[in-house]
Amino acid sequence: MRQNLEEKYRDILTFKVGEVARKAGVNKETLRYYEKRKLITKPDRRRSGYRIFTQHHIDQVKFIKRAQELGFTLSEIKELLELRTDENTTCSEVRTEAEEKYKDVVEKIEDLQRIKKTLVELIDSCSGSGPKGDCPILEALEGENKTGRNLRN
Amino acid sequence: MRQNLEEKYRDILTFKVGEVARKAGVNKETLRYYEKRKLITKPDRRRSGYRIFTQHHIDQVKFIKRAQELGFTLSEIKELLELRTDENTTCSEVRTEAEEKYKDVVEKIEDLQRIKKTLVELIDSCSGSGPKGDCPILEALEGENKTGRNLRN
DNA sequence: CTTGACTCCGTACCAAGGTACAGGGCTTAT
DNA sequence: ATAAGCCCTGTACCTTGGTACGGAGTCAAG
Structure with missing residues (x-):
């Protein structure tokens, strides 16, 4: 499943780190930092090592920024993102986080x-x-x- | 003026760093830190190198703590302390700092x-x-x- | 005069949320 | 095929207000 990235990304827009940074309004290094902290989905890489970002990543960064505006720390945001990903999350779990904040x-x-x-x-x-x-x-x-x-x- | 510290401190109470820490409710390392940041008057030293603190220093630390409770940062507190020391300070300068805060x-x-x-x-x-x-x-x-x-x- | 408690100093480390290199390797347009 | 302009990595650094550590020197009580 690693060999045909070309296949995988044939029909969707992809971005390099600088483009994502510009679109999401953050710094390139910040994206690396978020990746390291697992706040965004780990992007695939080209053979050259370049990261392959999609609109999904941009949305994630925007999610992070909105949550930050509400005073959530990055650790708390990580929890929220995990709730968002987990199929078994209930509405009340999310609400509890908001209530604590x-x-x-x-x-x-x-x-x-x-x-x-x-x-x-x-x-x-x-x-x-x-x-x-x-x-x-x-x-x-x-x-x-x-x-x-x-x-x- | 360095030779007769004994003279200088004959009639006043002096304290070692641990005593000051206890009395002022801070950590010993914090006192060193404040000294380094010039938030407290540089204490004299015994020949052994031990710091010689007085009630004056304790009062300074308490000043710092009160100002911190009001949200002043250590840098701002340093300004306040300088105003306090400067003979030419006017009341309105102090008030201006408070108004900014x-x-x-x-x-x-x-x-x-x-x-x-x-x-x-x-x-x-x-x-x-x-x-x-x-x-x-x-x-x-x-x-x-x-x-x-x-x-x- | 010894022993335990104290002090000294420099340095490193903590949280939080990044930013800034340096020294390489790609890519893309010309 | 070359040069500008991307991108990669690891590491160090920034702010704020401290805390912790380790090895060495000192002080005071018994």
Whole structure:
């Protein structure tokens, strides 16, 4: 089954790594990297060693990019791709992954909200004029905390 | 001025790296790392090479940790520390740093809110039952997007 | 004065997600 | 058949914030 690649690819469009990179909006090295991490289907090779990519690969890379935009790590994306490939995957398995990511995101938002709140308080406490001598922001960071403000919540 | 360290430290408490680590809640190697990155004042050394730390260093590390909790990177913290040391620093310079960090945080929150919204839509679109054949989550990631949903906002 | 706990230094390694070579080998158009 | 412009590989490097290791020197208590 290795001898007639010509046969196999006769009727479909194939691409070289640079073309895929351009079409998918990633770097050539990134494609090699994804291949090594098994995030994309291992492409066949020409006798010269050149990789033979198809539209399938381009779609995979786009899948990866969309999942990344939703905050999935490459490891998580690999799991998703495995779910996608596995015939026995159920809808609820996929949903579970999404729900876990959702929890992550909510938690991160909460952390950032607390940080934002503290920053606002610090900024508001500082008139923005005068020397740093009594800058309440530095004071708070120094922990001397004359104002009774406390950074840890 | 190097000869009489004994003189210099006669009346103040000094600490070895392990003590500082314990008191400040960091690792010994982290202290070396901070020293290398010039985040803490370079400690004097005994003739043996042992570092001589004081309460000042402990306070610096605590400053660093508080600033980290607010999302400042070590590079940004270095700037803050320089502002703190510089006699000519004005309050408004410090406030500007805080305002920039505030903007970063707000932006990150916004990104995550968008991500969260998309995840919720995906999760809601999926009944959680049945095989993955028509899992709307995978469909959306695949970009086929029969539902007209679009991940990019 | 010995022994265990401490410290020193340089270096390598970790996660994550890539990027950047160098030194070769193909391919394709002219 | 030659030259530009692809592609191949392995390896090193990047950022951020550290952690781990190993061999050697030091300190303090008994």
